Amino acid sequence: MTTTNTVMPYDEALARFEPVIGLETHVELGTASKMFCGCPTSFGAPPNTHVCPVCLALPGALPVANDKAIESTIRIGLALNCTIAEWCRFARKNYFYPDMPKNYQISQYDEPLCTNGYLDVEVDGRTVRIEIERVHLEEDTGKSTHMGGATGRIQGADYSIVDYNRAGIPLVEIVTKPVEGTDRLAPEVAKAYVTELRELMRSLGVSDVRMEEGSLRCDVNVSLMPRGTTAWGTRTETKNVNSLRSVERAVHGEIERQAAILAEGGRIIQETRHFHEDTGATTPGRSKEEAQDYRYFPEPDLLPIAPTPEWVEELRSELPEPPTVRRRRLQAEWGVSDLDMAAMHNADAFTLVEATVTAGVPAADARKWWMGELARRANESGTALADLPITPEQIARVVALVASGALNDKLARQVLEGVLAGEGSPDEVVEARGLRIVSDEGELSSIIDQVLTANADAADKVRSGKIAAVGALVGGVMKASRGKADAGRARELILERLGVSE
């Protein structure tokens, strides 16, 4: 049986087998125009509006390579410690599919632009070096939507529609060498690699790397070998893995599935499998054993790419600080513990905290808001932290209002709530909700008078020297002012009124 649904529990699977993983990642470059024509690349335009004779493959049209995309690919290669080819060519990958206008994809085959690099990732406090096999440049296909079927897959659909807006968007493919020795950390290593890669792309500014929009896509290869053996098993390639968590789940699930098959004496089919976000399971796709012959040959419509060593060195010298180095430097600057760093990293909050610090917020405050109130709200609404409708600049404004005494923490939380609810900027929310701290001394005085009268016992205690009792009075003032009073000022005024000094 090739489609057995049985799985072996993870611990047992790991006791008997050793996983080898590999990752193929596609990154859509954020260039203004497509790879081989002048059409825009922006996401979300009405279908088939970002098209021209070239990306529709009309008869006679020819590709012109996007220099910016070549530059970005070289920068990615350099950031991944790769060797940059002095001379290489595009190749045609020939296969028929309606969403590929030319029925061949312009890609690279045996002459990739970047080869033999690595990326170090940290998992469980240890550094794992992921070797990079190659980084090459190609073009994206159009997007097919299969209509009328139950699954949205082509099987069972009545008809399909194609949007060519995506056809020809520059795509960088990053392929790792097989990663051995990760043992039971294989799922975490896979996730850490994609996370680190994504951060690297962000730091280079070459892509918006949004997995949910498909600008970062990941195929996960997994094979198992029985403990004590050295020959790699047959691998499967899982596609449609569209979030960091899914990368981890896909590896985990595939280890459990393959282990069950192998334990029963079965055979792993070399195939493409589809990951299902809802169940975490994979289902079989195309079998690679009836492999397509792509009939690669050098693309005759384009000149070879021949980056000069001087240019490559110039690009190398302009590379930004690597994310790992930057993280370590900022950790030191912010005075954050390893544990807190790891927490920020796992919550995908690091970049947000950094941007907030850049916007002028003390590191401790930035971390407090993102990892506290905002993380809680993201969790409640099931959105990614980065997708919360609030900007680091808005947080900076809230923090500034707290620092100036115009807001206290409680009010600040309400302001954030308002911003998240789409009520406008922090200042607009303060205005509309009337959240400013009561700083009018007259109003505060009259509230204090009421509180002292209503809590005569507590007032007497304070008068008699039990200063700790002032807390209850301040609490009363805060309550009476519905949180808008400046607690510090209230405390000062109460003590003054009761003739006590600290």
Place this chain on the structure above:
Amino acid sequence: MSLTRKTAAELGALIASGEVSAVEVTQAHLDRIAEVDGEIHAFLHVAADAALEQASAIDAKRAAGERLGPLAGVPVAHKDVFTTKDMPTTAGSKILEGYRPPYDATITARLREAGLVILGKTNLDEFAMGSSTENSAYGTTHNPWDLGRIPGGSSGGSSAAVASYQAPLSTGTDTGGSIRQPAAVTGIVGMKPTYGGSSRYGVIAFASSLDTPGPFARNVLDAALLHEAFSGHDVMDTTSIHSEVPPVVEAARRGDVSGLRVGVVKEFGGEGYQAGVLARFQDSVELLESLGAKVVEVSCPSFTYALPAYYLIAPSECSSNLARFDGMRYGLRVGDDGTHSAEEVMALTRAAGFGAEVKRRIMLGTYALSSGYYDAYYGSAQKVRTLIARDFEAAFHQVDVLISPTTPTTAFPIGERADDPMAMYLADLCTIPANLAGNAAISVPCGLADEDGLPVGLQIMAPVLGDDRCYRVAAALEKAFESRWGGPLLKEAPAL
């Protein structure tokens, strides 16, 4: 003298001076088309209204005092492999029947900019694959010298149109000889520029690394004028060359060969060549010597392998280039009745839309690129290509130009080779090396074969970007031949 008998240069001068209007010139050619094209079938589409409109725009410019270029108002017949936004573009294939492109090829645009009046689109072998136009899905074109014979191919509609005075100029594309061979067998001038010297943008691709647009004319100067009008770098074609267009018009005007070193390619001649072709070739050699050229024999041993290498490279590229014709976005669509999958519609469309020769080459190319065969076929052919380029390089250390017959035989009868692809492929034996190496090469008429009275062409090959040398030698020979014959060869063509 009738306007259709004049050269393009003469017509351009008459229009520029106002002696005749562009409309008159265009109308004269449209009348000639109406008169003879029923028998020749050079045109797939005649754009009479658009042509007259364009001509009257030229006349208006002149009337407004604008300076006109040398070919403004001169009619041109355009091979139906160049996209034209105001005319159908079929590449001679059923799969593009009725297709109207939304954009002009760079060369189409440059013809318009130069003020040339496009009379219509000319017939060709389907997707430029063939040497006779018999592979056109829209019927065969006939040779004006003998209507029972082929006009050459693939640009046979363009050669026949010029040879039958339906147009003074026409465009072609040359992938393995598709300009030079039709020029040779219809007694006119046809030039394959240096690869990359003329833009391929909007040329429906056959074999990308070989396809080269070029001009046809009845004389060398006219060919050079058209060459100059549409050549030069194009940002839309990254394989187009950045340097200046070689001084082809100046070379065509100069036309002297004294002191020039001319190499006769040893490998082209002898067995398999028609006696009349070899005799006219020998005349040309002697004529060149009499004009002061130094003629020597040069061996290019790898040229023997050019034909088999070509028939691996060209089909390989075409198998990929023609993949886009799948019925999904434009052109013919077969089987779209709700019972077939997209994949089946693609297959049915291609089965119905492509002709036998196109299918043969797609299959050859698909096979040659297959995993496990790539090195033996496509890989080896690329090595041969390098060797041929080296042969040229070595030869051009010794001589300034190389010469050979353009084709082994004169025009063959329609149907004679239609079922024998190998015999058909041999028509391009002498022209293919220049395509594989990217060199410039021209075919110029050098007389009639004694045994059949049909035109013979002489091929002159020059180094990459040495296009001007082709024109220089061709013009010298043309002058000498005309004084010997008492006029251009074409006056001998049987009147239609």
